[in-house]
Amino acid sequence: MNDQVAQITRKKNTIRIYGAGGTGVAITAALDQYAGKQAPGFANILTTFIDTSDSDLPSNIDPAKLYLFPELDGSGQERAENHPEYQARIKEILQKHRPSDLNIIITSASGGTGSGLAPELIAELLQKDHNVIVVAVGDAATRKFARNSRATLKSFMGNVAVTKHSLAVFYAENSRLVSEAKINEKIEQLVTVLSILYSGENRRMDSKDLYKWLRPTTVDGAPMLTALSIVEGSTDYPTNIGQVVSLATLTNDRENAAYPEMVDIQFTGFPDNIDREVSEWPIHFVLSDGVIAPAIDRLTKTIDELEENRQARLAPAKILDSSDVVGSSGIVFD
Numbered sequence: 001m002n003d004q005v006a007q008i009t010r011k012k013n014t015i016r017i018y019g020a021g022g023t024g025v026a027i028t029a030a031l032d033q034y035a036g037k038q039a040p041g042f043a044n045i046l047t048t049f050i051d052t053s054d055s056d057l058p059s060n061i062d063p064a065k066l067y068l069f070p071e072l073d074g075s076g077q078e079r080a081e082n083h084p085e086y087q088a089r090i091k092e093i094l095q096k097h098r099p100s101d102l103n104i105i106i107t108s109a110s111g112g113t114g115s116g117l118a119p120e121l122i123a124e125l126l127q128k129d130h131n132v133i134v135v136a137v138g139d140a141a142t143r144k145f146a147r148n149s150r151a152t153l154k155s156f157m158g159n160v161a162v163t164k165h166s167l168a169v170f171y172a173e174n175s176r177l178v179s180e181a182k183i184n185e186k187i188e189q190l191v192t193v194l195s196i197l198y199s200g201e202n203r204r205m206d207s208k209d210l211y212k213w214l215r216p217t218t219v220d221g222a223p224m225l226t227a228l229s230i231v232e233g234s235t236d237y238p239t240n241i242g243q244v245v246s247l248a249t250l251t252n253d254r255e256n257a258a259y260p261e262m263v264d265i266q267f268t269g270f271p272d273n274i275d276r277e278v279s280e281w282p283i284h285f286v287l288s289d290g291v292i293a294p295a296i297d298r299l300t301k302t303i304d305e306l307e308e309n310r311q312a313r314l315a316p317a318k319i320l321d322s323s324d325v326v327g328s329s330g331i332v333f334d
Helices: 021-034 083-096 113-127 143-163 180-197 207-213 292-312
Strands: 014-020 044-051 066-068 102-108 132-139 167-174 225-232 244-250 266-271 283-288
Touching: 014 021, 014 113, 014 180, 021 044, 021 102, 021 113, 021 132, 021 180, 044 113, 083 113, 102 113, 102 180, 113 132, 113 143, 132 143, 132 180, 143 167, 143 225, 143 292, 167 180, 167 292, 180 225, 180 244, 180 283, 207 244, 207 266
Parallel strands: 014 044, 014 102, 044 066, 102 132, 132 167, 167 225, 244 266
Antiparallel strands: 225 283, 244 283
């Protein structure tokens, strides 16, 4: 008689990462190293690169992972520039690069292509009730960047209003204090821990738990736009994120899974099969309601200040006057 206990094999899940536009493509290219790896305790990773110009593409990109809009060449930081083409081809993109158990859309909020394309991609995925998390990188270094970033964040709320589905956004903003390299590092770690959360291999956490975690609602049942924060370990809990509305936690059997704030609902899972050290335990995946609106307010303040500065500029010094004789080419002889 065989006394061995049969090993339970859980279905390994898959995460699809859609890199939209120049910033999304660049960040997704760095994450492509994880694609195709069958690591225990982690979801399988698939990557897709979507752009309007080949100038942003890595030289070694796999054509099978690429969707390049035909006959377009960038957006020039104008979010509306190619919008009809985005709408016309969203279904084709998702037919060729099918959604998975979790779909992560990585995009700039401040540029032209990604910030115009991402809301269309999000809407199509939410309408089909797919699991979606958006990673958006904003910027307020220029008036144009700030205006685009604000409009993109508002578009995410528009996605919620139109589709009647909740949406979670991980929002980071380039600044003098937070470099692009630091943000990219945070996004890589974010994808790593989300790959554990959505691996399908965590004890006491199933797909229905994650479905409910990702879709919190208001007290009257309305869908919400929430911000995703990651807390690793038992210290350095985030502040100024508003009310925590949904919480998922991964921990081992030795650490306390408690979160310092009272929450309405918490789902806790126990990773069994991870073969390398990736984080301090526990890992809290926090959805809250107090990040996006203040970010929009900050961007609005920046836009107003930059507009005031623009209006206050002196008129350029006069170079030509009525006594100058200007030739047909613009030449002045004396």
